[in-house]
Amino acid sequence: MSIDNFTIKLILFSDMSAIFIMIGASLLLAIGFLIAFIWSVKNNQYEDDYTPSVRILFDNTSLDEEKINTLKNTEITRTKNK
């Protein structure tokens, strides 16, 4: 038996249709990724490839603001209730 028949016999289906579906599906998925890649390049996401690496390490300060605001509110209600 030649090699390619051997590889095909690993597939449980008796005919070849499975491999066509597999290849077709994987190609479609890959094309999807290709489109995403092209879109991200055209969207200038790779124009600056250094600054995002620094930006990601900053703390999110908006949480601190919320904390300060809630603190302020409780103080105001406390003084109001006096």
Next chain:
Amino acid sequence: MKIIEANQVKTSCYHCGEIVYNREFAIDSKSFCCRGCQTVYEIINKNDLCSYYTIENSPGINQKHSVRRGKFDFLDDQQIIKKIIHFQDDLHQHVIFYLPQMHCSSCIWILEQLNKIDAGIIKSQVNFIKKEVTVIYDYHKTSLKKVAESLTIIGYEPHISLNDIAAGKIKTYDTSQIVKLGISGFCFGNIMMLSFPDYFSFGNVEDAALKYWFSYLNLILALPVFFYSASDFFISGIKGIRQKNLNIDAPIALAILITFSRSIYEILSDTGSGYLDSMSGIVFFMLIGRYFQNKTYQTISFDRDFKSYFPLGVSIVNHDGFEKQIAVSDVKVGDRIRIHNDEIIPVDAILFLGKATVDYSFVTGESLPIEKTIGEIIYAGGRQTSGAIELEVVKEVSQSYLTQLWNNAAFDEKKEKPLRSFIHQISQYFTYILFSIAILSAIYWMINDASKVWNVVTAVLIVACPCALLLSATFTNGNMIRILNKYQLYVKNAFVIEQLSDIDTIVFDKTGTITEQSKAEIIYEGNDLTIDQCQLIRSLASQSNHPLSKSITSYLPFNKNLICKNYQELKGYGTIATIHQHQVKMGSAEFVLKRVNSFQSSGSKIYVSIDNEFIGQFTIKNSYRRGLEDVVNSLKSHFDLKILSGDNAAEEPHLKQLFGKNTELLFNQKPEDKLNYIKKLQLNNRKVMMIGDGLNDAGALKQSDVGIAISDDTNNFSPACDAVLAGEKFNILNDLIGYCKKEKTIIYSSFILSILYNFIGLFYAIQGDLKPVIAAILMPLSSISIVLLTTGLSSLYELKLKK
């Protein structure tokens, strides 16, 4: 010089990190070196942005020199706003400001929190590599001027130059190179996967449906590679043929075309499976190489011209004496302008009012500032250093004496010499040899077995593609550029490396190139000074505008200047004053010591006495770059050296001793003189490299075969250069040139390696037995081995640079 400090612990400024000498500036238990730094801290603190100081230590920029109020008034003008901003709609405007002071993560952080300082700012985003910030703001709530002022008050004054309103400055980021690369990679991978049945069965796929579908799928996948990704090769090849200049892209385009055509024929006629995997693979590898080679260092912009040196705004004075800020390009002949201290004079004008001491070191190379009298014409480009002056405009900015240089033929874009790298010539030889082999084998098979002729000829042309040569060149260049960047020599493109290896003559500029402008060398000899004595001397020195006094002022530590009574300045002798009941004298030996000094050394000596007691002397001289002597000695043996200076011949004896008798030294050179000198050398068949730094060198830099601009601050350098060298790496110049000479060696070696693979492939091709699987194995093998060899060799030669 030692400063005796009585029990003082050195603290550094919380904002900028410099040493604090004056305890006066302190708040919140933090000390600052000056009022400016303290003010910036207060603003940052008030807006709750103190994380700025926690991300990095002392992230601020020293605020000793404060920015003049009203400096950005010219940004109120609607015409100027329209030209500077990048985008506008009903609500928002977008602007991109260049901030050369950006240097750390704290800078990035605070610059993206601008909305906290100015409520009208919606969003600000930093591009750190380019040192730019893009600000989106609501122009009903704030304005362009207010945005610039907000940036300035936290220490990041935007650099707005004439270049920002020049037409056509918006360069769109070229994405097509990457898209082509991505598509060819995608198709290459998938075609190769779909060709596996063909490989494993050595061309005899038994299942007809499999063979049919996979072949046609391969064909479809190959279409975008051929028509889109490989398009650059075809366009360039056709251009080359039209101009009768056979470049390397022509044979590559031919090989791709033949591979594609034969594959189509084989698939459509069901006689084979084609070589689409090799074709898409080689296109992919070549595109990677080209992308790697063309990746330029983004912080350096090589397209700047003289316009980026001139400021955009200038103060115009009307009859009532009121100052108004307008754009430099709107200044007309006859206008009265006011130039403040430390500003650049943007147009040729006559001095009307004030004391003008103009520093032309960047423009003409003269190291000492020139004093101008009322009625004298002052040329554009110089920096005013002695206070505010008023001038009457004589020429508009585009007509000034300096900018005329750019009209010289050397800058004519159309006449630019075509880039003929040596690889184009090699590819020509290669192509001839290739065609000979093809023709010979065609003749052989025509005699023996005519059916094999087309098979063999196309196979030969497919296998022996000069793609390997292009791969060798691009990967070598890409890696060498990357390594040169590491040693702070930034080249404009790969061709500069080749030019560097061919030069035989080096021309140096003097001021700023072999001398270091910012650090005039000051040596103090005498008694150790106490802090109080420093304060006395500095207070006296800062009264005078003489450049030597200024050097001393900047040399001594900053402290409050005391009031000088009975101040007298005697030209040619020195200055004297009474400060806090002490009589302080500064000047020549005759003046201070009452004796004649017969010593003739290079440099000026300033003697100092307090209460008629001699304290010490300052020696100020041209400070030459570190390692200059060693560099010159190493270069002398390989190259002809010359010096062209715009300064006077005061340093001639020292330079003669340094460079040797065989070096030609020319002084008082104007910019055109320098350009013409280089032209003359080139007419004598010399390959000239020019090293300069200022605007006065621009013509010479452009004319020479390689123009290197040397710079201590890469944000501010001479345009028209082919490469930028950081000042601190000047001492390895000889090693850098030696490294560039290895470029050809590396390319030749890897090309020879690829020829070995070609032989193997040709062996099968000539016999008419080139199976797709063989081509598909050879192609990535040869490509990867070329990449490994070039990278390995260029990194190996780098070891010589490291020491």
